[in-house]
Amino acid sequence: MLTSVPLLIIPFILYNLGLAGAFGETATRDLWSSELFFVTMMSGGVFSLTLGDLLVMTGLLVLFVEIVKSTRTSNASVVDHLLSTFVFVAFLVEFLLVSGAATSVFFTLMMIALIDVLAGFSVSLRAAGRDVNFS
Known part of the structure; x- marks a missing residue:
């Protein structure tokens, strides 16, 4: 039964913990735009990763697992x-x-959840169609 728990609840909970101030941020500062690190590239451009980017990447990784589960x-x-x-x-x-x-x-996390729902139903319907025999 534990495998039926949708993993996209993880980014949902993490986001809400951030809204509640569980990560020590104040309400006046946007937690998700906090820069985690930056790297100067050989081209001279600067790549920076924010906490929001990391949360979206977590959501995409979880989406992959959810599609495999479906x-x-x-x-x-x-x-x-x-x-x-x-x-x-x-x-x-x-x-x-x-x-x-x-x-x-x-x-973006909400759209990932929508894709999870649509892809899950689509994959299941496609798999169920292969299981039906008309003989």
């Missing part, structure tokens, strides 16, 4: 898709109702 054909996959839909709805409601969630980082 290739399973079992009764648990239905529960997994249902829970993933609930996570997307939670993202959407928070985006619309919480002012601290009106950022591009949160919007």
Whole structure:
């Protein structure tokens, strides 16, 4: 049953912990635009990685795992898709109702959750179509 838990809840929880100030930031400073490090490239350009970028990369990594999980054909996959839909709805409601969630980082995470829902159902329907025999 633990494998049915949608992993996109992790970036959702991390973002909300940041909104609540669990990482020691004040409400006046945008936590997700905090620069973690920067590297000067050979071209002279500067690459910088922010905490928001790291959270989005975490969401993309989790999306990959979720899509791999969606290739399973079992009764648990239905529960997994249902829970993933609930996570997307939670993202959407928070985006619309919480002012601290009106950022591009949160919007990108919400779109990742939407892609998870759509891809999960699409992969499951495609896999289920292969399992049906008309003979």
